Amino acid sequence: MKRLLAAAVTALMATTAAAQSHVYNPDEGPYLGAGIGHAKMDNDILNDLDRWGASTDDSDTAYKLFAGYQFNPHFAVEAGYVDFGEFTASSRYANGTMKADGFTAALVGKLPIEGGFGVYGKLGMIAWDGERSSTLTAKESEDGTDPFYGAGLEYVVDQIVMRAEFERYDISEGGEDFETDLISASLGYRF
Numbered sequence: 001m002k003r004l005l006a007a008a009v010t011a012l013m014a015t016t017a018a019a020q021s022h023v024y025n026p027d028e029g030p031y032l033g034a035g036i037g038h039a040k041m042d043n044d045i046l047n048d049l050d051r052w053g054a055s056t057d058d059s060d061t062a063y064k065l066f067a068g069y070q071f072n073p074h075f076a077v078e079a080g081y082v083d084f085g086e087f088t089a090s091s092r093y094a095n096g097t098m099k100a101d102g103f104t105a106a107l108v109g110k111l112p113i114e115g116g117f118g119v120y121g122k123l124g125m126i127a128w129d130g131e132r133s134s135t136l137t138a139k140e141s142e143d144g145t146d147p148f149y150g151a152g153l154e155y156v157v158d159q160i161v162m163r164a165e166f167e168r169y170d171i172s173e174g175g176e177d178f179e180t181d182l183i184s185a186s187l188g189y190r191f
Contacts, residue, residue: 024159026190027073031161033188035064039084041098042179060085062182068108070190076108078122084169084180094136100171100178102128104148116156123149126169130178146171150182161188 039062066080083101090096106124113119126148133139152165163186171178 024190026156026159028070029191030067030069031188031190032067033065033161033163033186035066035163035165035184035186037062037064037165037182037184039180039182041084041087042181043087043098043177054089054091056087056089058087060087062184064182064184064186066104066186066188070110073112074110076110078104078106078108078124080104080106082126082169082182084182094134096132096134096136098130098132098178100128100130100180102126102169106148106150110154118154118156119151120154121149121151122167123147126171128169128171130171130173142173144171144173156190159190161190162186163188 038059040059043058062082062084064080064082066078068076068078070076081101081103084099086097086099088095088097104124104126106122108120108122110118110120124147125145127145128143130142131139132142146169148167148169150165150167152163155162163184165182165184165186167182167184169180169182171180
């Protein structure tokens with residue numbers, strides 16, 4: 001009977017130790033998330049059209065999806081997809097639209113503060129696809145790879161991640177800049 005009790009206690013302790021080795025660790029592991037926000041494009045063509053009296057809309061609702069891996073409390077890598085929405089210009093002579101989306105990869109530096117709060121910065125690249133169309137010209141497609149950076153606030157409770165973030169995408173094509181700012185709120189889950 002004592003041997004049976006000892007075997008049961010040993011098995012229980014081994015099971016508990018194994019379960020503890022798979023407990024969620026807030027300082028490392030994979031995470032997934034999605035966000036929605038406001039994108040605003042700064043572009044010379046849109047600015048000129050606005051000055052010439054055209055009706056321009058250089059902002060739209062944007063969304064993004066992201067996945068990452070946190071190696072320790074201070075460092076993570078992240079990949080994602082972002083859709084900036086559509087930017088338009090119209091006058092009595094012509095109408096035009098521009099839209100862009102892309103895949104991102106970034107290094108993320110984090111500074112935990114206290115109680116699940118932290119700040120972070122990111123630096124990465126975006127592989128983007130853009131499209132321009134107008135009633136006066138044929139549809140044009142462009143693509144490229146350019147840098148982006150961002151900073152944000154993060155709050156983690158249990159395994160839920162909440163973020164408020166600012167990102168700037170320095171997209172440039174053929175000597176023309178399409179600098180796009182994205183302010184977003186995201187919700188994620190750490191595994």
